[in-house]
Amino acid sequence: MTHKIAILGASGYTGAELVRLIATHPEMEIVALAAERKAGMEMRDVFPHLRHLDLPTLVKIGEIDFSTVDLCFCALPHKTSQEVISALPADLKIVDLSADFRLRDPEAYETWYGNPHSAIEMQKEAVYGLTEFYRDQIKNARLVAGTGCNAATGQFALRPLIEADVIDLDEIIMDLKCGVSGAGRALKENLLHAELAEGYHAYAVGGTHRHLGEFDQEFSAIAGREVKIQFTPHLLPTNRGILATCYVKGDAQVIHKAFENAYADEPFIELLPLGQAPSTKHIRGSNFCHIGVVADRIEGRTIVVAALDNLTKGSSGQALQNANLMLGVEETTGLMLAPLFP
Amino acid sequence: MTHKIAILGASGYTGAELVRLIATHPEMEIVALAAERKAGMEMRDVFPHLRHLDLPTLVKIGEIDFSTVDLCFCALPHKTSQEVISALPADLKIVDLSADFRLRDPEAYETWYGNPHSAIEMQKEAVYGLTEFYRDQIKNARLVAGTGCNAATGQFALRPLIEADVIDLDEIIMDLKCGVSGAGRALKENLLHAELAEGYHAYAVGGTHRHLGEFDQEFSAIAGREVKIQFTPHLLPTNRGILATCYVKGDAQVIHKAFENAYADEPFIELLPLGQAPSTKHIRGSNFCHIGVVADRIEGRTIVVAALDNLTKGSSGQALQNANLMLGVEETTGLMLAPLFP
Amino acid sequence: MTHKIAILGASGYTGAELVRLIATHPEMEIVALAAERKAGMEMRDVFPHLRHLDLPTLVKIGEIDFSTVDLCFCALPHKTSQEVISALPADLKIVDLSADFRLRDPEAYETWYGNPHSAIEMQKEAVYGLTEFYRDQIKNARLVAGTGCNAATGQFALRPLIEADVIDLDEIIMDLKCGVSGAGRALKENLLHAELAEGYHAYAVGGTHRHLGEFDQEFSAIAGREVKIQFTPHLLPTNRGILATCYVKGDAQVIHKAFENAYADEPFIELLPLGQAPSTKHIRGSNFCHIGVVADRIEGRTIVVAALDNLTKGSSGQALQNANLMLGVEETTGLMLAPLFP
C-alpha cells in the first residue's frame, strides 16, 4: 500500500531531507510539496540534488487538496507552523518539525519562543516525537511534534540515566557541538561560509538556547522533580552533525549498563563498548545515533557522548520514523541507509 | 534471489563504499570481507560508520571459500589486483576496481603504471566497466574492469561528442577538480588535513596522470584515429566529488543535442538545461552524474562540465551497477539513493 | 613620517583587510573609518579579530574631515564608489578598490556593470592599479583604481607572455578557482556555509564574468590588437585564495624565460622552477603571487598557474602597495608578512 504524503515547507533543508529519504521509501508517495515564496518552481530548481526525481511542482499551501493526503509533514518555522496546522483538516495525520507543539506548557512556550501559543487546544493532543520514548503514543497520534535536533541528541544521552536514577540530577553539564545546517537556509551574516569556516565558537551561552525548554520539560517529568541542566552549544564549521558531550556524576559501568538496558532493542541507537567515544563522521546522513561512555580519571565522574545527524535522526529522519508508526508501516522503512563516510 | 558477495580490499574507501551501498541492496548478501593487514578485525572497528551492520569478520583472501560466492569485488591496489585475480577460480564473476584491467594494450599499461602486466591472458577477456557505453558486453562478462574515477567523469563529458563528431578532436582541454578520497586511505603527507584544507593546487600537471591512458584508449577507439586530450587535475579540500570542466570547439546547441540523444534513457545521467552548469554538491554520495553545457562568448567554443561522486559513480557505485548487470539484477537496484545535501 | 589614512567601506572584508595590514605599518595611521550602516559602532564589534587595536569609531562618510587625511582607501561597492569619490576633495589621494575606475572606456564599463558611468572626467585621471605594470604612473597618480582580484591573478599569469609575444593570442583559456571571500560579506543564499562547503562549481560560465572587461582592455592594449580570452571561474569551499590555471599555446621554456625577465626584480612575484605548480595554501594572507610553468605532453602547449590571496595581493594588499608608492613610502612596507600555513 502506498501512502500519500504532503510536505509543507519543502524549500528548507528539513523539507529537502524529507524528500531525500522518502525518495526510496517503498510505501510512500509524495503528492504535494508546498513552499509559499517558491510556489510555481520545480523542486529541481530549488534543490538541484533532487533533479533525478519526478516530484510535484511547488505550490502554496492553500492549493493542496488535503482530502487525498494520508499524512502531512510540516517543516515550517515555529509560529507559522501552529497557524498553518490549525487550518488543516482536523483528521489529517501531521508530523510537525517545528518547535510549536513540543512544549506542553503554553507558558513555557511563550517564555522560550517569545510569542503566545495560538493553538493551545491542539497542543493538548500533540505527542512529543522522540520515537524511542514515545513509541506507543506516536502510533496512535494524529499530531506528532518533532523534537529539537539538539534536544534529541541530549535526550538520547541522558534520559536512560535519569530514568534509572544513576546520576546526580543537579550536576549535569552538556557541552554540545553542532554543524550549521541546523540553523536552516536563512540569510544571516553569521551563517556565511566566510564567517563560519575555519573557526568555532560557543553561542547561546549561559542557558539561553530554546531547546532547554525541552530538556527541562522532559527531564523533570522523568525524574518527578525539577531538573535543570547546564547546556552550552557550539557552532562548528561542518554542515551536518551534532555531538553532545555530557559531564555527569555517576559510575561509568552502571551508566553503560543503563544504556544497554534502555537501547538493547532499538534499531537506530548504537551503544559503543565502554571506554569508546563516537564521532559525527560516522553517522552523517543516517538515522543512527552513536553513544559512548567513558569513565573520567576522577572517581565518580563519567563522560557520555552522543552523536547524530541533525537533519536526519535530529529532524527529518525522526519525522519519517514517526510517520511510519502513525501509518502502520514498519518503523525502520526507508531509514536503514548507512552513513556517508568519508 | 539473494546473490552472495565477497569484497577483497574491504578496508579501503572503495571497499567501505561497496558495503554502504550493498547494505540496503535487496538481492545481495555480503558473505566475505577480506583485508590482509586487518584480517581478524571487525568491520565496525575499521569503519565505525558501518557499526549497525551485521557483517562477516575481515579475513585474509586465502581464507575465503569462493565456491559459495556468486560475485567478487576486488578493491585492491593495482598490480596486487592482477596477482590476486589470477589466483581466483576461473569461473568466478569479478568486478575489479583497480587499474589493472582497464587498458587493453599491455604496453600502454606498463607505460602508465610502471610495471609489466602479469595477467595478459585475463586482460583479453576483461570488459571496460563504463556501464553506459559497455552495457551489453558487461551483461555477459566474467571480469569487468572498473574505470578510473577521473576517467569516468571525463568520458561522460566527452564520449557522446566524439561519437557524434561535433567537436574538434585536436583541441580538447579538460581541467578537472577532485576531492581527496580518490587518493585512498594511504598515509601520505600531502593527504593530511593540515596540508590540504583551505587550499588547492594542480597536480600531475602536463599530462602525466595515469587516467590519460584510459582517455587515449577510449577516445581514439571511438574516433577511429589517435585522440590526445590535455588533462590537468586539481586537488580540492573536500572529501568527495569530481568536476570536469571541458573546453571544446563546437557548437553548444549541437553539443547539448548530442548529449540528449546519448543519455535520454540513462537512469543515472542527468543533462542540465543548456546554459546551466552542475555542482559536486548535488551528486554527493549518489550514483548520479550531472552534465551541463554552456556556450562561450567566443563563437564556436563550448564549455562542458560534468560532476559525479568519485567513490560512488566513479568507482563503487559503478561497480555495483555492473555487478547488477552481471547477475541479472535490475541495473539500478540499490543505487537510487538521492545525493546528500547539504 | 606618519601618513594619515581614511578607509571608506570599513565594514567589508577588504576594509578589514586594509586595517589588518596597516595595523603594523610603521608609517601609516588610521584616522578615520567609515561605514554607512554601521556608523557609531566600534570596529571591534564589527570585526572582533581587530579587538586589540585602538581604532577610530565608525562614522558616516560625511562626518570625516578630509583636510587631515593624506590618503583615502575606498572599499565601497561599484557605482556607490564613483558617487562618493566625486564628492571628495579634488586633491585627495585615493586608492579605489571598486570596479568603478578600472575600465578606461565608459561604454565598456556600462556593458559589464549595467549602469552608465557618472564620473567620466575622473575616469580619465585614474591609473590602473596593477602595481608591477603601472608602477611609475601610480607614483604620480591622485586616483588609482585597484584591479579585480581575478583580473590581477590572470594578468600576472599572462601579461608577460603577451608582451613577449610567446603565445598564441587566439587560444588562451583560463580556468580559475577562487575562494568565497571575494564575493564579500553580502547576504546571499549561495554564500551560506551549508550551500558552499564540501562542493564546488563553475559560475559565470561562458564568458560573462565582469573581470573579462579588464582582461579585454589590458591584453588588447599590450598586444596592439583585440585579444579575447576564454575565462571560467569556479567557486571553491575555502575563504581565501585564487588559482588561475591558464592553457596556452607556446613553448614552456620560452614562457618560463619570459616570466624570469619580467619578474626578476619584483618583490612579490615568485616564479617557481620550470615544471612546478603553485598552491593557494602557500600564499594565504600574504601579498605574494606564486607562478608556475609546466609543459604539457602535447608539444607546443603549456600550462601556466598563478596563485594569490584575493583579499591581499588581489585587493587590499595591492591597494596598500599602491598607497605606499603614492605617498613616497618604500613599496614593500607593511607587506612582507609571510603567508599563514597551515
Place this chain on the structure above:
Amino acid sequence: MTHKIAILGASGYTGAELVRLIATHPEMEIVALAAERKAGMEMRDVFPHLRHLDLPTLVKIGEIDFSTVDLCFCALPHKTSQEVISALPADLKIVDLSADFRLRDPEAYETWYGNPHSAIEMQKEAVYGLTEFYRDQIKNARLVAGTGCNAATGQFALRPLIEADVIDLDEIIMDLKCGVSGAGRALKENLLHAELAEGYHAYAVGGTHRHLGEFDQEFSAIAGREVKIQFTPHLLPTNRGILATCYVKGDAQVIHKAFENAYADEPFIELLPLGQAPSTKHIRGSNFCHIGVVADRIEGRTIVVAALDNLTKGSSGQALQNANLMLGVEETTGLMLAPLFP
C-alpha cells in the same frame, strides 16, 4: 642589534611558524635551520609558503656552529628534545617547544610521557614558559620550557580564578576543542583530510591527555593544594585554533573582575565584555588570546571560554615572546600581527 637565531626541528609546523614570525622580526636573524631527515634541502622545498625568504639550507644539528648563535629554538619531539639539548653548549640560551622540561617532577614526567627523564639536572634550571605568569623568571632564564598548546589555553582561562580563589577547585570541567595542526605533520591515519574533514569527536576522553600533567602541576602550585580538573579535548576539522570552554562554580561578575585585574596590562590577552564569548576565527595566526565570561542560568555557575591559535600563542608565538624577554628585546616585537580573518 640583531640576535642570531637557530631553529632545531625546522621541518615541523612549529618550526615553520617560528620562521614565519621571525621573518619580519627587526632584531632577529635566522642563522641556522636543522632538520635531521631533510638536511640538505632548502626550506622553500619543505615549506613552499616560505619561498620568498632567504634562509639557510637545512642541516643536521651536528653541523651547526653554536658559538655564533645567541638563542636556539628547539622544536623537536619530546624525548629527542632532552637528548639534543643535553648536548648543546651549557651557556646557550634555549627555548624548548617540546614537553620535556615542562614538568618539574621527573616522576610526573615519566607517568605522562612513558619514558624516564634523562636530563634531570637541566630540568631544575628550566623555567615554565607561560610568559604572562613567569615573566620575571623567563627574563633571566637560560632554558625555557614552552607550554603545551592546550595547557596554555586552559591556564589563561583558569589561573587568575584559582589565584583569586573565586571558584570551587573541585568542580572544574574543561571541554576543549582544537584544530588539527597541534598534532603535527606526522603520518597518521586519523590526521588524513578524508578522516577528519566534516566531522568531530572527543579524544583522550576520561582524563588521559598529557597536558593534564601541566594543569595538575600548575593549578596545584597556585592553590597550595591538589587540584585535579576534568579535561576532555575534541578534534575539529580546522587547521588552527583552540577553544577551551570551562565550566566553573563561582560568580560571573567576580570572575570577570578577577580577569580584569590579572590581565589589565597584558598586551596579548583580550578580555571580552561580560556576557560575550570568543571565537577561534578571531585569533587565527596571531599571538592574541581572547577570553569571555558568561553567567549560566543556574546561579553560581559560570562559563569561561578562552581562544588562541595553537601554533602561535600556543607554541611558536609564545616561544618568540619568551625569546624576546631572554634577549632583552621588547616583549611584543614581531608579535603584533593582527589575526587573519576571514
